Amino acid sequence: MSAIKAKHQRLILVLVAVIALIGAGLLAAWALRNQASYFYLPTDMAASPPAADRGVRLGGMVEKGSITTDADGVTIHFIVSDAKARIPVTFKGIVPDLFKEGSGVVAEGKLGSNGTFVADNLLAKHDEKYVPREMKDMTEAQARAAVKETK
Amino acid sequence: MIAEFGLAALWLAAALALLQLLAGALSLTSGGEGFGGVVRPVAIVQGILSLAAFAALVLVFSQTDLSVKLVVENSHSAKPMLYKIAGAWGNHEGSMLLWVTIMGLAGGFVALVERRLPEKTMLATLAGQAFVSLGFYAFLLFASNPFARLATPPAEGNGLNPLLQDPGLAFHPPTLYIGYVGLSIAFSFAIGALITREVSPAFARAMRPWVLGAWIFLTLGITAGSFWAYYELGWGGWWFWDPVENASLMPWLAATALLHSCSVLAARNALRAWTVMLGVVAFSMSMVGTFLVRSGILTSVHAFAVDPKRGSFILVLLAIYIGGALTLFALRAATVTEGERFAVTSRESGLVFNNVMLSSVLGIVLIGTLYPLLTEAMGEKVSVGPPYFNPMAALFVVPMLLVLMVGPLLRWRQDNVGRIRKGLIVPAALLVVGVMVAIVIAPGKVLPILGLALAPALAVASLLPLRGRELRRVKLPLWGMVVAHFGIAVSLFGMASDSAFTVEKLVAVPVGGTVDVGPWQVKLGSLEPVAGPNWTALEAELQASYSGATPTMLHPQSRSFWTPPQQTNESALLTRWNGQLYTVLGEQAEDGRWQLRLWWKPFVSLIWLGGALIALGGLLALLGRVWSDLRRIIARGKIADRREGMGR
Numbered sequence: 050m051s052a053i054k055a056k057h058q059r060l061i062l063v064l065v066a067v068i069a070l071i072g073a074g075l076l077a078a079w080a081l082r083n084q085a086s087y088f089y090l091p092t093d094m095a096a097s098p099p100a101a102d103r104g105v106r107l108g109g110m111v112e113k114g115s116i117t118t119d120a121d122g123v124t125i126h127f128i129v130s131d132a133k134a135r136i137p138v139t140f141k142g143i144v145p146d147l148f149k150e151g152s153g154v155v156a157e158g159k160l161g162s163n164g165t166f167v168a169d170n171l172l173a174k175h176d177e178k179y180v181p182r183e184m185k186d187m188t189e190a191q192a193r194a195a196v197k198e199t200k
Numbered sequence: 201m202i203a204e205f206g207l208a209a210l211w212l213a214a215a216l217a218l219l220q221l222l223a224g225a226l227s228l229t230s231g232g233e234g235f236g237g238v239v240r241p242v243a244i245v246q247g248i249l250s251l252a253a254f255a256a257l258v259l260v261f262s263q264t265d266l267s268v269k270l271v272v273e274n275s276h277s278a279k280p281m282l283y284k285i286a287g288a289w290g291n292h293e294g295s296m297l298l299w300v301t302i303m304g305l306a307g308g309f310v311a312l313v314e315r316r317l318p319e320k321t322m323l324a325t326l327a328g329q330a331f332v333s334l335g336f337y338a339f340l341l342f343a344s345n346p347f348a349r350l351a352t353p354p355a356e357g358n359g360l361n362p363l364l365q366d367p368g369l370a371f372h373p374p375t376l377y378i379g380y381v382g383l384s385i386a387f388s389f390a391i392g393a394l395i396t397r398e399v400s401p402a403f404a405r406a407m408r409p410w411v412l413g414a415w416i417f418l419t420l421g422i423t424a425g426s427f428w429a430y431y432e433l434g435w436g437g438w439w440f441w442d443p444v445e446n447a448s449l450m451p452w453l454a455a456t457a458l459l460h461s462c463s464v465l466a467a468r469n470a471l472r473a474w475t476v477m478l479g480v481v482a483f484s485m486s487m488v489g490t491f492l493v494r495s496g497i498l499t500s501v502h503a504f505a506v507d508p509k510r511g512s513f514i515l516v517l518l519a520i521y522i523g524g525a526l527t528l529f530a531l532r533a534a535t536v537t538e539g540e541r542f543a544v545t546s547r548e549s550g551l552v553f554n555n556v557m558l559s560s561v562l563g564i565v566l567i568g569t570l571y572p573l574l575t576e577a578m579g580e581k582v583s584v585g586p587p588y589f590n591p592m593a594a595l596f597v598v599p600m601l602l603v604l605m606v607g608p609l610l611r612w613r614q615d616n617v618g619r620i621r622k623g624l625i626v627p628a629a630l631l632v633v634g635v636m637v638a639i640v641i642a643p644g645k646v647l648p649i650l651g652l653a654l655a656p657a658l659a660v661a662s663l664l665p666l667r668g669r670e671l672r673r674v675k676l677p678l679w680g681m682v683v684a685h686f687g688i689a690v691s692l693f694g695m696a697s698d699s700a701f702t703v704e705k706l707v708a709v710p711v712g713g714t715v716d717v718g719p720w721q722v723k724l725g726s727l728e729p730v731a732g733p734n735w736t737a738l739e740a741e742l743q744a745s746y747s748g749a750t751p752t753m754l755h756p757q758s759r760s761f762w763t764p765p766q767q768t769n770e771s772a773l774l775t776r777w778n779g780q781l782y783t784v785l786g787e788q789a790e791d792g793r794w795q796l797r798l799w800w801k802p803f804v805s806l807i808w809l810g811g812a813l814i815a816l817g818g819l820l821a822l823l824g825r826v827w828s829d830l831r832r833i834i835a836r837g838k839i840a841d842r843r844e845g846m847g848r
């Protein structure tokens with residue numbers, strides 16, 4: 050195998066690196082459009098439901114008195130709501146410690162065709178230092194909404 | 201008193217860093233050479249002072265001095281001693297102090313021992329190190345003083361996040377930090393080489409041990425962090441593509457690329473500008489990671505403080521250092537002459553391929569990590585997870601691993617494939633058989649199939665460089681390479697096996713009930729309350745028997761900490777040679793049954809064993825390099841002695 054034409058070696062190497070990196074960047078941009086999971090409030094989800102096979106996050110309050118457990122002891126159903134909409138959620142698993150009725154939750158999963166959100170992970174407030182990013186803002190916004198309503 | 205001593209030491213160290221920068225810079229000007237003599241001693245003393253400041257903080261924490269604000273916020277007198285000490289760096293201010301301490305010590309160590317390069321390059325390097333340190337000293341002293349006192353000390357501290365109260369915490373952050381910050385040396389070497397136009401094989405040889413050292417710690421830190429997340433968080437996963445994990449992965453990718461390009465520069469005087477560039481990029485990634493973690497843009501277990509002022513401070517530091525270094529690179533890159541040439545089929549080409557692939561993965565991870573921040577700035581909230589990272593990273597990692605089987609067998613400069621074809625028959629056959637077997641036993645799972653098929657072939661191929669050699673004569677760096685590459689195969693097999701064969705059971709069982717999971721039969725024996733120094737827990741006794749063998753006991757707990765009040769699930773693991781049984785105790789259902797989550801994870805422990813092997817490979821290579829350097833120094837001394845003797 051002959052050595053590459055001496056003069057152009059550096060140029061070729063630079064081109065290879067640049068093309069690979071740009072390629073990686075373009076691929077990343079394309080994949081992110083398809084794979085990033087968007088955050089929905091119940092109102093948003095009711096107004097414009099995401100496609101059935103798309104992973105999204107749903108954040109809201111766990112409605113009081115809505116948690117029920119199936120006979121298997123590990124599947125739960127509850128309703129996530131905000132001021133305007135209510136979305137039923139199903140989750141199979143061990144719930145986070147601070148998951149309870151009347152407090153905030155972010156559910157990761159997919160919206161089923163029957164309108165029930167099937168969560169494969171629940172994020173609840175852990176302590177003051179560990180709040181899911183979306184929920185921090187959400188509770189603030191809800192506090193404002195609550196203030197408005199009581200006025 | 202101790203806190204004041206620490207603060208004084210910190211100020212002094214900062215002042216010395218300024219002196220180091222000025223003297224180093226002046227010594228490079230014509231007429232200022234006289235200042236050069238100060239730089240090395242100053243660097244050493246600066247390192248010692250920063251260590252003294254850090255020791256003071258550890259002491260304050262170990263005594264639980266509640267007049268110090270940081271102690272009140274992060275510690276508690278009832279905490280076990282290990283966590284009191286670890287608490288010193290388990291918070292924002294303390295971890296930044298650890299950062300400057302490692303920078304100072306690394307700089308001092310370089311000043312003490314590194315004498316192979318032209319003195320001017322060394323002075324520029326040490327000035328560069330001081331320049332970077334200064335920014336972080338300023339950040340500590342003006343925006344995150346760890347020694348601030350409270351006017352009225354409270355009776356008790358706030359305690360430490362229970363998730364962090366684990367032996368893993370004591371060692372994980374310092375290990376990772378030594379790796380992160382150790383890369384600052386590569387950064388400074390790159391700056392020094394650019395300023396004095398000294399990009400040479402000698403430069404690569406001088407830089408390599410430092411990069412290698414930092415890389416070993418980074419590898420260990422990432423491996424330990426992954427294992428810690430695995431057993432502490434109780435989700436059974438070992439890598440979450442969490443932005444904070446990515447923040448540690450990105451410098452590792454850059455440093456891995458740098459190590460490989462260093463060896464091209466050292467052996468063949470090629471890839472000159474590229475190696476310098478990677479030196480800049482690697483530490484830049486450490487700083488980007490710090491910005492992500494410490495600025496409060498992310499909220500996770502790792503993000504201690506949310507203070508916008510700090511975020512903008514670090515952002516300014518980032519802009520100055522990364523922007524400055526890249527500008528310097530752009531100005532000087534054209535003057536770095538082109539390196540030696542090589543053929544398409546050569547060791548160099550293989551390493552170029554490795555570098556391009558690693559850089560592409562780095563790009564993929566960086567974009568995926570920053571994307572949610574960008575979209576949030578535009579008002580839309582997204583999260584990016586495994587569905588993006590896994591396939592995108594694999595797209596570049598798989599070709600890289602294929603080339604990895606061939607690359608180390610090729611000769612420098614020019615080679616032909618025919619020469620090495622024979623050796624590759626076994627791995628190639630293994631690869632083909634592996635793909636077929638994997639498709640049969642794990643149908644439909646593309647990435648696990650690839651992993652299961654690649655791993656055995658890679659394991660065999662990684663040993664091939666030893667073929668036909670007398671093992672006793674093989675030099676340590678070659679052993680290092682073989683062990684590290686073998687470690688990649690081991691780790692890959694663990695990852696693929698875990699995602700292909702894991703069996704999960706989630707059930708509610710009454711006391712005395714049994715559950716089957718994979719080959720295991722697990723019986724819930726009893727539940728007992730237990731108490732620790734700052735928690736109480738409910739502990740389950742599980743009797744697990746493997747295919748009917750005598751049962752072994754496991755004790756997963758559901759723990760309640762009282763300062764701060766929080767519950768954690770402590771998983772219990774049972775490790776066999778062929779996998780791990782992972783058990784978590786959940787809540788009690790209304791009818792009195794207990795939730796149990798059980799996993800059987802075949803060969804999962806190979807993930808971390810592989811990580812340890814990779815680090816061990818690095819260590820062997822480092823020892824080999826240092827040993828041959830030492831021998832050269834001793835030999836040179838002997839020759840000088842003999843000359844002196846003959847002169848007389």
